[in-house]
Each structure stands twice: as structure tokens, then as C-alpha cells.
Amino acid sequence: MTTRAGPPGHGELGGRRNRDGSDGAERVVRPYALTAGRTRPSGARIDVVAMVSASRSVRPQGTESDPELGPEHLRLLRFCRLPVSVADLAARLDLPLGVVRILLADLREHDLVYISQTAPAGIRDVRVLKEVADALRRL
Amino acid sequence: MPYAGSEPAPGQPDDDQPGVPVAIKILIAGGFGVGKTTLVGSVSEVRPLRTEEALSEPSSLVDQLDGIEDKSTTTVAMDFGRISISDDLVVYLFGTPGQKRFWFMWDELAYGAIGAVVMADTRRLADCFPSIDYFERNGMPFVVAVNCFEDARQYPVPTMRTALNLTPDVPLLLCDARERTSSRDVLVALVEHAVSRLTGGQPVTSAR
Numbered sequence: 001m002t003t004r005a006g007p008p009g010h011g012e013l014g015g016r017r018n019r020d021g022s023d024g025a026e027r028v029v030r031p032y033a034l035t036a037g038r039t040r041p042s043g044a045r046i047d048v049v050a051m052v053s054a055s056r057s058v059r060p061q062g063t064e065s066d067p068e069l070g071p072e073h074l075r076l077l078r079f080c081r082l083p084v085s086v087a088d089l090a091a092r093l094d095l096p097l098g099v100v101r102i103l104l105a106d107l108r109e110h111d112l113v114y115i116s117q118t119a120p121a122g123i124r125d126v127r128v129l130k131e132v133a134d135a136l137r138r139l
Numbered sequence: 140m141p142y143a144g145s146e147p148a149p150g151q152p153d154d155d156q157p158g159v160p161v162a163i164k165i166l167i168a169g170g171f172g173v174g175k176t177t178l179v180g181s182v183s184e185v186r187p188l189r190t191e192e193a194l195s196e197p198s199s200l201v202d203q204l205d206g207i208e209d210k211s212t213t214t215v216a217m218d219f220g221r222i223s224i225s226d227d228l229v230v231y232l233f234g235t236p237g238q239k240r241f242w243f244m245w246d247e248l249a250y251g252a253i254g255a256v257v258m259a260d261t262r263r264l265a266d267c268f269p270s271i272d273y274f275e276r277n278g279m280p281f282v283v284a285v286n287c288f289e290d291a292r293q294y295p296v297p298t299m300r301t302a303l304n305l306t307p308d309v310p311l312l313l314c315d316a317r318e319r320t321s322s323r324d325v326l327v328a329l330v331e332h333a334v335s336r337l338t339g340g341q342p343v344t345s346a347r
Contacts, residue, residue: 003301004264085231116159124337126334129330131225132163136222136323
């Protein structure tokens with residue numbers, strides 16, 4: 001059996017893997033065409049498990065005429081009428097997380113969505129962790 | 140358009156808003172084919188969903204305009220599952236590729252996560268070394284789950300602990316990722332480990 005001495009080089013990792021060593025399907029895409037080439041979202045960070053919900057005031061007929069919003073923005077908006085996580089949105093829309101973050105940040109700037117902050121403090125809350133452990137035991 | 144600036148005014152964090160659950164992250168790390176998605180699938184209330192993150196070649200991670208026309212963008216897939224604890228609390232499990240070149244993605248995923256499961260296969264033990272190195276380095280609670288494949292040789296736990304160079308406080312469990320109860324036990328062990336880290340007076344570091 002191999003032993004771990006330190007960070008290994010890629011060369012010693014055996015086994016079956018894709019050509020570039022990554023998991024899952026690889027494909028070449030141009031995902032950032034939807035974001036007009038932007039690669040970073042504006043404003044406060046948007047976590048992968050942040051919960052997104054459409055603002056109560058959203059009127060879809062009003063947003064469609066906004067020249068700054070594209071069809072993907074409107075698609076996103078339709079999916080977050082009920083609170084939904086960023087990861088779930090990305091999976092449902094089949095878009096990379098980075099692209100979804102940028103589009104969501106646009107919607108946030110237009111006051112069309114609320115995006116919750118993931119509190120790093122959550123991991124310090126023993127009560128929450130115990131609740132999670134108890135619930136997992138019942139699975 | 141009224142421009143909200145970098146700090147969104149009405150789009151404030153609305154964790155207190157009724158109906159918006161708090162989401163908790165657990166990372167499932169390890170080498171390719173070690174059973175991350177299998178473990179996620181055996182405990183998740185939904186079939187594992189797939190999302191992707193654009194992955195630039197390392198040379199283009201720095202913002203450079205030169206040669207941008209040659210930049211090829213590929214994507215890396217992450218599978219995730221969901222366990223609803225209550226109306227207010229949802230656990231997300233993220234299967235993350237273990238290779239070092241994806242660490243930039245881990246920093247993002249690890250933010251606010253309660254901990255990680257590092258999955259290992261005794262036939263290719265070295266595949267999990269980078270994951271262990273990563274979580275040791277950033278101080279995140281983790282457990283090692285050895286996925287017991289039928290054709291893999293079994294080793295005594297102390298032998299595996301030594302081979303992985305684990306500190307005594309890090310739990311190591313044997314599991315069968317296909318079995319819901321087995322995967323559940325791994326997650327329970329992780330959360331209990333995270334609790335003991337919090338209550339044992341050991342300083343808890345968030346991912347960054």
C-alpha cells in the first residue's frame with residue numbers, strides 16, 4: 001500500500017481517469033457568452049448554497065422590456081419564485097455555476113431577487129450541528 | 140436604472156425571511172471513481188444532480204488579455220445531493236473532484252462548509268492524499284471513509300491510518316457507499332467530529 005508523505009505529483013496517481021484527469025464528462029463550451037464575457041459576479045459573494053428567491057414585486061412583463069436582461073436572466077427568474085439554492089438553479093438550467101452567479105448578481109442589482117448569505121458562522125453553531133446529526137441518524 | 144452599487148440595498152441577506160431555509164454544505168472528496176457520487180446518491184433525497192464550473196487552463200487563471208483568443212475553456216462536473224432536515228434546514232452534499240488542480244474550486248465550496256468526507260480506495264490510496272492535505276491545511280473537520288470495494292484487499296485500520304499519516308483525532312471508517320445506512324453513518328461521524336472540534340476547545344477555522 002502506498003503511504004502519504006506529502007503532496008504527491010500527478011504522476012503517481014494510477015487508475016482509470018479521463019484524459020485530463022478530471023471527473024465526469026468534459027466538453028468544450030463558451031459559457032461566458034451569456035455574461036457578455038464577464039467572469040466575476042458583481043456585489044456580495046454568492047455562495048453555491050445561497051438561497052435565491054424572486055422579489056415579491058417582480059412583474060415579469062416589466063422585466064422583459066429591460067434591455068439589460070437577456071432570456072437567460074428571465075429563465076432564471078422564473079425558476080426562483082420559490083426559494084431555491086444556486087446549485088439547484090445551475091443544475092436545472094444546465095449552466096455553469098460561475099455563469100449562474102453572474103446572472104444572479106445582475107438580477108440582484110435590478111432588485112429582482114433576494115440572495116441569502118451563507119453564514120460561515122453556521123459551522124460554529126453546535127445546536128445546528130447536533131440537529132443535523134440527529135436528523136441524519138434517523139435516515 | 141437605479142444602480143444599487145456593490146452592496147445590494149433591497150437584496151439584503153434575508154435569512155430571517157420566513158420560508159427561506161438555511162443550507163448547510165458537506166464536501167465529499169476523493170479521487171476519481173472512489174464512489175463520491177455513489178455515496179451522495181445513497182443518502183440524497185433526490186438523484187444526484189450535476190452542475191459544472193468552468194475551468195480555465197492554469198496559465199489563464201491570471202487575468203491576461205494576451206492570447207485570450209487561444210484560451211480554451213473546459214468544465215468540471217460536480218455532483219450534489221440534498222437532505223432536507225426540516226423546513227428551515229437543508230444539507231447539501233457536494234462530490235468534488237480531488238485533484239490538486241481543482242483546489243481553486245474547493246476554496247469556494249469549502250466556504251462555510253461544516254466539514255468533509257475524504258473517500259479512499261485501498262487499491263489507489265494515493266488518490267486521496269491531496270484531499271487530506273487540503274483539509275489538514277485549511278483546518279476543516281474531515282473524516283476518512285474507506286469505500287470497501289468487493290475486490291479490494293482489506294487492511295487493518297491501524298495500517299491504513301499509518302499509510303494515510305492521519306492525526307489521532309481524525310476518524311477513519313470503513314463504508315459501503317452503495318448502502319444508505321453505511322453512508323449515513325459516515326455523515327453522522329463527520330458531524331459528530333465537527334461538534335467535538337467545536338466543544339473540545341479546539342479553535343475552529345472557517346475555510347478562509
